[in-house]
Amino acid sequence: MTIVTVILTSYFTLKDVINSHNKQVQSAITPLFSLVTSEILRPLNVANFMAKNQFVIDYASQEKIEKDYIVSYLNKVAKSYNMIAFIALEKHNLMIDSNAKESMLSSKETEWYSRLKDLPGDQFTDIGNSQNPHLYFDNKIRNSNGEFIGFTGVAIDLKYFASKFQEYNERFGFELYFVDSNNIITLSSNKIIKTESHHRQELMTRLSDLPWHQSLIKNNAADKNLSSEVMYTSDEGLLISQMPIQELNWRMFIVSPPAAQQSEYWKIFIGRFILFFIVAIIFYLILLNSINYLKSRLIKHAETDHLTQLPNRSHVHWRFDSIAKTNENLCLVIADIDNFKHINDTYGHLVGDDVLRIISEQLSQTLRKIDVVGRWGGEEFVMLLPETTASQTLIIVERIRKNIAAISFPISTTSGTFTTTISFGICELPLKNKTIEDYIKGADKALYQAKANGRNQSVIFN
Numbered sequence: 001m002t003i004v005t006v007i008l009t010s011y012f013t014l015k016d017v018i019n020s021h022n023k024q025v026q027s028a029i030t031p032l033f034s035l036v037t038s039e040i041l042r043p044l045n046v047a048n049f050m051a052k053n054q055f056v057i058d059y060a061s062q063e064k065i066e067k068d069y070i071v072s073y074l075n076k077v078a079k080s081y082n083m084i085a086f087i088a089l090e091k092h093n094l095m096i097d098s099n100a101k102e103s104m105l106s107s108k109e110t111e112w113y114s115r116l117k118d119l120p121g122d123q124f125t126d127i128g129n130s131q132n133p134h135l136y137f138d139n140k141i142r143n144s145n146g147e148f149i150g151f152t153g154v155a156i157d158l159k160y161f162a163s164k165f166q167e168y169n170e171r172f173g174f175e176l177y178f179v180d181s182n183n184i185i186t187l188s189s190n191k192i193i194k195t196e197s198h199h200r201q202e203l204m205t206r207l208s209d210l211p212w213h214q215s216l217i218k219n220n221a222a223d224k225n226l227s228s229e230v231m232y233t234s235d236e237g238l239l240i241s242q243m244p245i246q247e248l249n250w251r252m253f254i255v256s257p258p259a260a261q262q263s264e265y266w267k268i269f270i271g272r273f274i275l276f277f278i279v280a281i282i283f284y285l286i287l288l289n290s291i292n293y294l295k296s297r298l299i300k301h302a303e304t305d306h307l308t309q310l311p312n313r314s315h316v317h318w319r320f321d322s323i324a325k326t327n328e329n330l331c332l333v334i335a336d337i338d339n340f341k342h343i344n345d346t347y348g349h350l351v352g353d354d355v356l357r358i359i360s361e362q363l364s365q366t367l368r369k370i371d372v373v374g375r376w377g378g379e380e381f382v383m384l385l386p387e388t389t390a391s392q393t394l395i396i397v398e399r400i401r402k403n404i405a406a407i408s409f410p411i412s413t414t415s416g417t418f419t420t421t422i423s424f425g426i427c428e429l430p431l432k433n434k435t436i437e438d439y440i441k442g443a444d445k446a447l448y449q450a451k452a453n454g455r456n457q458s459v460i461f462n
């Protein structure tokens with residue numbers, strides 16, 4: 001049963017692990033696309049929309065602006081998308097965000113402005129604000145003539161990004177890395193992103209700095225940009241997938257640990273192991289109880305006289321040894337039915353069996369729980385009475401003798417009855433250094449004396 005349980009448990013565990021892995025891969029991809037769309041492409045689209053909004057273009061071109069009006073507009077955008085919205089006006093040398101914070105474009109705090117202004121293209125992604133890092137989506141504002149007139153865009157707190165990608169990491173066990181066209185990590189599902197900055201070179205983390213990437217480059221020397229395949233496997237057994245984010249000219253790497261390191265599979269294994277352990281314990285207890293039950297039945301049948309249901313000679317020997325270990329004195333009695341052969345010859349062996357059963361009941365009913373009565377053989381019985389003197393035993397057996405002499409035994413073949421008697425031999429000895437044979441020898445001599453004296457009496461061995 002244990003072997004069958006192990007085989008079935010292993011089979012179902014392996015089956016569940018494979019199914020769970022397939023489900024996990026499938027369930028991981030869908031929310032990942034949703035995550036990228038909502039947390040990266042959405043703010044990018046919002047920034048792009050603001051840059052092309054005619055209201056923003058017209059306002060950036062005005063000679064005079066109302067700051068409160070701009071802040072009100074930016075605040076509506078920020079609240080709608082849970083971001084910080086900002087606008088940088090070339091004509092007014094001013095940057096204002098949705099929190100009403102103002103900065104001069106010529107100040108050190110806005111060094112990004114002149115750096116991005118001179119770069120080709122209209123759309124940029126940057127990490128700024130070293131004290132509280134944010135991911136900025138910057139879009140150039142151009143008038144109807146295509147002339148540059150400022151920047152607008154949104155910023156997302158990197159802590160917010162970290163929490164979103166960390167949830168994905170904890171749920172699926174995968175690490176996410178977002179890499180720009182220069183192979184610099186701009187975003188990830190761990191804490192690397194909290195200190196990166198495009199304009200703080202000493203804090204950059206490059207893709208080539210990561211051990212798993214170094215392993216892939218070593219195994220794919222001909223394709224150092226890892227662009228020819230969609231999926232790779234590192235020396236450590238990591239499964240690395242990549243997908244392009246064309247809107248940002250980024251790549252996203254998905255690093256999946258081996259199944260042995262993923263908590264989902266450990267949960268399955270531990271759950272199945274506990275189930276197997278419980279089932280095995282239940283089987284073991286059932287088996288143990290069955291064995292004990294069968295053993296007790298076997299012992300009972302082996303040590304019980306079938307006719308009288310009293311312990312047989314083997315059991316009496318075992319009980320004597322047990323009594324000898326815990327007691328100092330013992331009285332042994334041998335009881336013998338008088339003229340039992342005559343009963344068998346006269347009434348038949350079936351009647352003789354009835355006599356044995358009735359006398360067995362009489363012997364059992366009179367004794368204490370600590371006493372033992374068993375069938376010694378034929379028409380003889382043995383009684384063990386621990387810590388009982390010969391005189392006390394004599395009182396007990398005399399009561400039994402008189403009760404048996406008064407019984408009318410039925411004859412099964414007729415409606416008649418008959419009576420019989422029983423004789424007792426009593427032997428009292430200290431238990432120390434004595435065997436049951438010593439007691440039997442003494443009790444047998446006393447019984448012989450009772451028979452010689454005319455039967456139906458009790459004699460104490462002297």
